Amino acid sequence: xxxxxxxxxxxxxxxxxxxxxxxxxxxxxxxxxxxxxxxxxxxxxxxxxxxxxxxxxxxxxxxxxxxxxxxxxxxxxxxxxxxxxxxxxxxxxxxxxxxxxxxxxxxxxxxxxxxxxxxxxxxxxxxxxxxxxxxxxxxxxxxxxxxxxxxxxxxxxxxxxxxxxxxxxxxxxxxxxxxxxxxxxxxxxxxxxxxxxxxxxxxxxxxxxxxxxxxxxxxxxxxxxxxxxxxxxxxxxxxxxxxxxxxxxxxxxxxxxxxxxxxxxxxxxxxxxxxxxxxxxxxxxxxxxxxxxxxxxxxxxxxxxxxxxxxxxxxxxxxxxxxxxxxxxxxxxxxxxxxxxxxxxxxxxxxxxxxxxxxxxxxxx
Ligand code: KG4
Ligand code: ZN
Numbered sequence: 001x002x003x004x005x006x007x008x009x010x011x012x013x014x015x016x017x018x019x020x021x022x023x024x025x026x027x028x029x030x031x032x033x034x035x036x037x038x039x040x041x042x043x044x045x046x047x048x049x050x051x052x053x054x055x056x057x058x059x060x061x062x063x064x065x066x067x068x069x070x071x072x073x074x075x076x077x078x079x080x081x082x083x084x085x086x087x088x089x090x091x092x093x094x095x096x097x098x099x100x101x102x103x104x105x106x107x108x109x110x111x112x113x114x115x116x117x118x119x120x121x122x123x124x125x126x127x128x129x130x131x132x133x134x135x136x137x138x139x140x141x142x143x144x145x146x147x148x149x150x151x152x153x154x155x156x157x158x159x160x161x162x163x164x165x166x167x168x169x170x171x172x173x174x175x176x177x178x179x180x181x182x183x184x185x186x187x188x189x190x191x192x193x194x195x196x197x198x199x200x201x202x203x204x205x206x207x208x209x210x211x212x213x214x215x216x217x218x219x220x221x222x223x224x225x226x227x228x229x230x231x232x233x234x235x236x237x238x239x240x241x242x243x244x245x246x247x248x249x250x251x252x253x254x255x256x257x258x259x260x261x262x263x264x265x266x267x268x269x270x271x272x273x274x275x276x277x278x279x280x281x282x283x284x285x286x287x288x289x290x291x292x293x294x295x296x297x298x299x300x301x302x303x304x305x306x307x308x309x310x311x312x313x314x315x316x317x318x319x320x321x322x323x324x325x326x327x328x329x330x331x332x333x334x335x336x337x338x339x340x341x342x343x344x345x346x347x348x349x350x351x352x353x354x355x356x357x358x359x360x361x362x363x364x365x
Pocket of ligand 2: 133137156157295296327
């Protein structure tokens with residue numbers, strides 16, 4: 001089943017880091033509102049192509065992602081993304097392997113990427129591996145030469161969780177959100193705050209809120225609650241953002257505070273919540289000395305600063321993938337495919353009968 005080229009790249013004599021010649025992997029991502037494809041060399045990590053078309057403008061007027069529109073946009077955009085990713089390739093840059101997100105996410109959106117992956121798999125006569133989108137977020141830091149095991153905080157628009165990453169296909173989920181994802185909370189609060197401000201409306205929710213917060217003043221009269229703080233004694237590694245979101249909405253409704261001050265108060269409480277979870281996680285795993293922060297919210301500078309301080313206090317090395325690899329992208333999917341292939345895991349080979357998965361926890365890789 002495996003393509004000859006990719007097989008030939010594997011040394012038969014050694015174990016897990018067995019690739020000696022290197023392979024080129026095409027990564028395809030369509031789980032949410034970005035159509036992405038990238039060509040990545042492994043193990044060097046060189047990015048040959050990295051293409052992304054966002055649907056931001058399509059969904060912005062609705063204040064949230066509209067599933068029907070998302071599918072329509074993926075159907076329109078994915079052929080363009082793939083065309084740009086694959087045109088005029090030299091023979092040495094042709095993919096040896098395709099990796100495609102098959103969950104978790106919106107099934108109809110995932111199906112668009114999977115159908116293109118299958119078509120290209122036939123065209124190039126190479127295997128197509130199904131990739132867990134969350135695992136892809138958590139593994140892409142390995143491009144920066146992070147070694148296993150490491151602790152990971154994944155904070156994005158759809159997920160917030162912490163895990164112990166032991167290897168490709170092998171993670172222990174240590175905690176996750178009890179309600180909203182962190183990025184989702186940023187997006188919802190931002191929507192209430194930006195109102196008619198057209199400049200801020202043109203940006204993604206979290207990034208816009210961060211920009212607004214930069215103009216805010218910390219006010220003693222406006223301190224929003226840090227979630228699960230009372231549970232500190234039990235060292236909780238779970239997240240909760242719905243209480244903070246509701247308190248923020250109440251503060252907005254009072255009309256007593258400037259939007260920038262509210263944005264700062266919200267961001268401060270959200271970041272502090274993450275910091276406590278990370279502090280508890282590092283304290284519970286003193287033998288692991290690397291922490292990776294990933295997902296779209298990892299671009300937030302206030303979060304980066306707070307976690308840098310926390311990691312330094314606990315003698316832990318901190319790694320953030322570059323911002324472009326924190327948000328959804330094709331590189332992370334390609335990289336995860338290469339890592340799984342190289343580790344010779346039982347692969348999730350994608351066929352016409354493979355179903356996309358709306359839910360797919362990290363514990364089931
Ligand atoms: O990883 P991602 O691209 O998509 C998902 O897998 O969900 O993350 C997108 C999320 C959005 O909620 C966005 O508002 C948030 O990441 N985000 C930020 C920042 N930049 C993006 N949140 C806070 N601060 C930022 N600078
Ligand atoms: Zn994501």
